Amino acid sequence: MNQTEAFPGSIANVNLRQVGKNKPRNDAPTKVHGKAIYAGDFYMEDMLFAKVLHSDRASANIRNVDISAARALRGVHSVLTAADLTACNAVMTDLPGQTGGGTKDTTQPILAADRVRFHGEPIALIAAESYELAQQALDLIVVDYEDTEGVYDPFDSQKPGAAIVYSDDNIVADYKIRKGDIEKGFDEADYVLQNTFTSQYQEQAFMEPEAAVAWVDEHEILNIRSSTQVVEHFRAVANALGIPHNRVHLQAPYIGGGFGGKEVMTIEVWLALLAMDTKRPVKLIQTRENSFLSHGPRHPFTITHKTGVTKDGKVTAMKIKLTSDAGAYAKLSPYILLYATVGATGPYRVDNLWVDATSAATNNLPACAFRGFGTMQANTACEAQMEEIAKLIGMDSLELRRKNFIQPGDPNTTGQIIRSSVWCDQCATQALAALGEQPSNSEHLVYGHGIACYQQSYGRIRWMKDTSESWVGLEMDGTAIVRCAVTDIGAGQMSALAQITGEILGVPMDEITVYFGDGHVNPLAGTSTASRALYMSGKATELAARAVRDNLLQCMARHFEVSPDELDLADSTVFVLDNPERRMSIKDMVKLCAAEGVHRHNLSIFKAPPSEGLDPETGQGEVFPDFTYGAHAAQVSVDIDTGEVTVIKSVGAHDVGQAINLRAVEGQIEGSALMGQGFALSEELILEKGVLKNGSFSEYLIPTSEDVPEIQSIVLESRSGLGPFGSKGIGEPVFAPVAASIANAVADAIGTRIHDLPLTPEKVLRAINENKASR
Amino acid sequence: MLPPFDLSQPQSLADALQALAGKGDTRPLAGATNLVPDLRGKRETCRDFVSLDGVNELRYIKRDGDRVTLGARTTMADILDDSGIRTDAPALYAAAEIFAGRMVRTAATIGGNVCCGSPSADTVPALLTVDAEVTLSSVSGQRTVALDEFYIDYKKSVLRSDELLTSVSWNVPPQNSANLFYKLARRKGDAITVTGVAVMIAAEDGVCTRARIALGSVAPTVFRASAAEDLLAGKALDEAIIEQAARAAADQCAPIDDIRASADYRLQTAFSLTRRLLTQAWKQVS
Numbered sequence A: 001m002n003q004t005e006a007f008p009g010s011i012a013n014v015n016l017r018q019v020g021k022n023k024p025r026n027d028a029p030t031k032v033h034g035k036a037i038y039a040g041d042f043y044m045e046d047m048l049f050a051k052v053l054h055s056d057r058a059s060a061n062i063r064n065v066d067i068s069a070a071r072a073l074r075g076v077h078s079v080l081t082a083a084d085l086t087a088c089n090a091v092m093t094d095l096p097g098q099t100g101g102g103t104k105d106t107t108q109p110i111l112a113a114d115r116v117r118f119h120g121e122p123i124a125l126i127a128a129e130s131y132e133l134a135q136q137a138l139d140l141i142v143v144d145y146e147d148t149e150g151v152y153d154p155f156d157s158q159k160p161g162a163a164i165v166y167s168d169d170n171i172v173a174d175y176k177i178r179k180g181d182i183e184k185g186f187d188e189a190d191y192v193l194q195n196t197f198t199s200q201y202q203e204q205a206f207m208e209p210e211a212a213v214a215w216v217d218e219h220e221i222l223n224i225r226s227s228t229q230v231v232e233h234f235r236a237v238a239n240a241l242g243i244p245h246n247r248v249h250l251q252a253p254y255i256g257g258g259f260g261g262k263e264v265m266t267i268e269v270w271l272a273l274l275a276m277d278t279k280r281p282v283k284l285i286q287t288r289e290n291s292f293l294s295h296g297p298r299h300p301f302t303i304t305h306k307t308g309v310t311k312d313g314k315v316t317a318m319k320i321k322l323t324s325d326a327g328a329y330a331k332l333s334p335y336i337l338l339y340a341t342v343g344a345t346g347p348y349r350v351d352n353l354w355v356d357a358t359s360a361a362t363n364n365l366p367a368c369a370f371r372g373f374g375t376m377q378a379n380t381a382c383e384a385q386m387e388e389i390a391k392l393i394g395m396d397s398l399e400l401r402r403k404n405f406i407q408p409g410d411p412n413t414t415g416q417i418i419r420s421s422v423w424c425d426q427c428a429t430q431a432l433a434a435l436g437e438q439p440s441n442s443e444h445l446v447y448g449h450g451i452a453c454y455q456q457s458y459g460r461i462r463w464m465k466d467t468s469e470s471w472v473g474l475e476m477d478g479t480a481i482v483r484c485a486v487t488d489i490g491a492g493q494m495s496a497l498a499q500i501t502g503e504i505l506g507v508p509m510d511e512i513t514v515y516f517g518d519g520h521v522n523p524l525a526g527t528s529t530a531s532r533a534l535y536m537s538g539k540a541t542e543l544a545a546r547a548v549r550d551n552l553l554q555c556m557a558r559h560f561e562v563s564p565d566e567l568d569l570a571d572s573t574v575f576v577l578d579n580p581e582r583r584m585s586i587k588d589m590v591k592l593c594a595a596e597g598v599h600r601h602n603l604s605i606f607k608a609p610p611s612e613g614l615d616p617e618t619g620q621g622e623v624f625p626d627f628t629y630g631a632h633a634a635q636v637s638v639d640i641d642t643g644e645v646t647v648i649k650s651v652g653a654h655d656v657g658q659a660i661n662l663r664a665v666e667g668q669i670e671g672s673a674l675m676g677q678g679f680a681l682s683e684e685l686i687l688e689k690g691v692l693k694n695g696s697f698s699e700y701l702i703p704t705s706e707d708v709p710e711i712q713s714i715v716l717e718s719r720s721g722l723g724p725f726g727s728k729g730i731g732e733p734v735f736a737p738v739a740a741s742i743a744n745a746v747a748d749a750i751g752t753r754i755h756d757l758p759l760t761p762e763k764v765l766r767a768i769n770e771n772k773a774s775r
Numbered sequence B: 001m002l003p004p005f006d007l008s009q010p011q012s013l014a015d016a017l018q019a020l021a022g023k024g025d026t027r028p029l030a031g032a033t034n035l036v037p038d039l040r041g042k043r044e045t046c047r048d049f050v051s052l053d054g055v056n057e058l059r060y061i062k063r064d065g066d067r068v069t070l071g072a073r074t075t076m077a078d079i080l081d082d083s084g085i086r087t088d089a090p091a092l093y094a095a096a097e098i099f100a101g102r103m104v105r106t107a108a109t110i111g112g113n114v115c116c117g118s119p120s121a122d123t124v125p126a127l128l129t130v131d132a133e134v135t136l137s138s139v140s141g142q143r144t145v146a147l148d149e150f151y152i153d154y155k156k157s158v159l160r161s162d163e164l165l166t167s168v169s170w171n172v173p174p175q176n177s178a179n180l181f182y183k184l185a186r187r188k189g190d191a192i193t194v195t196g197v198a199v200m201i202a203a204e205d206g207v208c209t210r211a212r213i214a215l216g217s218v219a220p221t222v223f224r225a226s227a228a229e230d231l232l233a234g235k236a237l238d239e240a241i242i243e244q245a246a247r248a249a250a251d252q253c254a255p256i257d258d259i260r261a262s263a264d265y266r267l268q269t270a271f272s273l274t275r276r277l278l279t280q281a282w283k284q285v286s
């Protein structure tokens, strides 16, 4: 096995043949032709269909659950409640391999026993001959609730006497940063500005709802084929059920989007229990309405910024308070809060810094991972604050940013030295220029431009000691195979591995087969989360491919009587660099090497740079492997009679390190432009006393095709990242600045700031009217 | 999940009317773009439907002199594909253009939109501004009702359970007229209207000869702002009188608070959009 640690040397000036090019993705044909198989597409003989009874209230004691009528229904094979799970009614919601830093307790009941803590908490599981029968059985279950006083606000829940939802004080996590001299920083300031910004619940709204089939096979292995971002959950499933890890086989087929919503376990344990109870395959595809209740949405945050700044635009101090609503269970709230804490100052260097961050439990929906993972919320507030500071001191906001951008070699919020390039300035400048002229206002419409920059990590928290493995081999006919259990959540994870392997082995992408998603026949790659899939599994694949290449070229060097570095591989041939006439097909090369007993394959592991955690008093330490930087700019119009906002142009400019597949990068930028637009303008889960009021796509408003603005992607490549060929993670980063740029554009258009997202027409009109009145 | 339900599929109007006759809770099903969400959302209790899918004789756009008639099965996409509706009923065309999204427009029918009785039905304000009439048919005969007299209350109309709405018709607006529609919603596609306003202004010799103002989503039913219309008729319009009319229109609203918007916001925008559309319409005709 090959082992390498991070931080590559410079790889500028390498001549790339496949990487960075617009190659059609390997997964495109099967998806375009509708042949790709998703978790919900599997059928098995004797399969049963499941339904889940979700609590319809947020805070209640359960006096009794009467399932007798449901069980008696013909065709119903299993009805399970907490009473059936006395041996094991707990499932860990932490991530595999993580150490749970800051978390007191990450377990959660599989089924509510004597108490429900949130709307949607599962109470009973049903398996029946059809969904219709399962639904009939579900309708026959009688839950005797006793409503109890709940708490629905993370500030209320921290007050003495508040209803207790979690632990003994409702505090799910807290962090602080104490850096420099905060008093001195404010003393040095010419201006001090304080603002509080709030943001809302956002639903992942992936196209494919939770779906899985579970069955126990002839070897007594529990198989689960699930739409999950994390096949490593097989361990948590096994732990919850009290069976050995090696008897749970969790596979992920193609996935119709996750965005973090399939990062912690969703329906896997439920199906496992039903399959074990009925000894038959059991399938569940959540309805859209239940999907809203089956994974954690984005955390609402309240963020107060107090900033000191000199009259020439140097930020001298920041005091930031972050509060997130964790909802009823911890899930990943501590990590998300940590990301927000580290990202509290955006892409800026702040030497005198004070951050207090708290995540408090309530009886609201348990919030969880969602693209941006806390950093996005923190960055959105920070970029609004920067704009307000610029306005206060009368400076161009990009100029203000330029005076404060963190630089390579600078310490960030937690004292970690930034090692890669920081191209915020180039990105912001190009994005703004791409917006072009601002149209002049008309009778009803005012126009505005907005910009936002960001810093977002890629790769897991370093004390989780993240690794990824991949296997690469050449076949006797010159084609190649990659085995890597990365989950393909639709962003081209699988295809990227083919492109990387093809570059290194000189084999065309479409002659490379990638086996992915199945962690029991392929080496484990780790999660498709944290913008780490390409970075980690790509790097492991790169290492494995390079090892194969080295083996074969050593053998061929003897054959051609040159040194290995005088040889290259391209277009399915091996050739002498100086004399390309001297060549051999890869097929013949493989045969020749195989006959000499040379290894044609390699299994590599890639280890992310580790660290040992934060000093709890100062919040100093190394948290992330590296960061991606960039900017987004937006042009909007606002109707001053109605408050309607139209995004006209949306431009993302990002230093992605190195694009592996340029179209895939653009796909991420375009998708994030819309997801960020939804967050800025229309998306919001509305809860009344914890009960979700708009859990459907007619009331929860993601942007539709009719809402799509002109989107432009500007891709810059510093090749300074830790990923293959100097790439950086981009899935989350490209999303981080979008909503902030739109909010800044609206503020520019109407001349006043709305501190509370989303910017609904009603809020915008109110702000316009208040602004008019105050003049 | 969709509950189980019965569906008959007649192939002619006569069979469809027969299927509706004499039975208790049997309802027509056209594009099902209201019915399916309502069944899933448990808002619809009927479990016996008569599909109009095979009743092609209800899918037409006909012109007879100044009279335009749409069969009830005409879809929003049909309206947009027709070469004449843009001039025969400009506000209706505008409503069809911003109606839902492309997928729903190909299924949603004009009959379903009128009969669903929703105060946010987008074609209704537009149709009210051209004084549309609806034809209601049953095995025992047919009657024609002014659309203005069709609605009784929230999702209640004069339509009997054995009746089918078979057509919608109106006279092409006069020469010098403007007919406008504005849909205010929280996003551009597939959105439920927060405030909908349609106006029709006809003018001769600098005087407003006909004024129609209809508002959606600001009361239990779509309605005509008759007091405001009366203020305008016979006058040369100016800023002051338009403002007065818009105020009168807002006064006739009885909006509610819901998760899409507050009543207050609906009132404000009913006023400002009425004012805006009247101003634009007057500019076009003068």
Ligand SMILES: Cc1cc2nc3c(=O)[nH]c(=O)nc-3n(C[C@H](O)[C@H](O)[C@H](O)COP(=O)(O)OP(=O)(O)OC[C@H]3O[C@@H](n4cnc5c(N)ncnc54)[C@H](O)[C@@H]3O)c2cc1C
Binding pocket: B027, B028, B029, B030, B031, B032, B033, B034, B035, B036, B037, B072, B073, B098, B099, B100, B101, B104, B107, B108, B109, B110, B111, B112, B113, B114, B115, B116, B120, B121, B122, B123, B159, B163, B164, B165, B166, B190, B191, B192
């Ligand atoms: C995603 C989405 C977006 C939407 N956007 C809009 C929008 O922008 N604007 C808007 O106004 N609406 C919108 N709607 C609602 C719906 O599409 C419209 O009201 C549509 O016109 C209903 O027509 P239908 O043919 O689908 O009616 P159906 O759902 O088939 O029927 C609706 C009701 O009318 C009755 N009915 C239907 N036809 C007749 C008839 N000929 N005679 C008697 N009764 C009849 C049915 O019994 C039922 O009660 C939207 C719906 C969806 C799902």
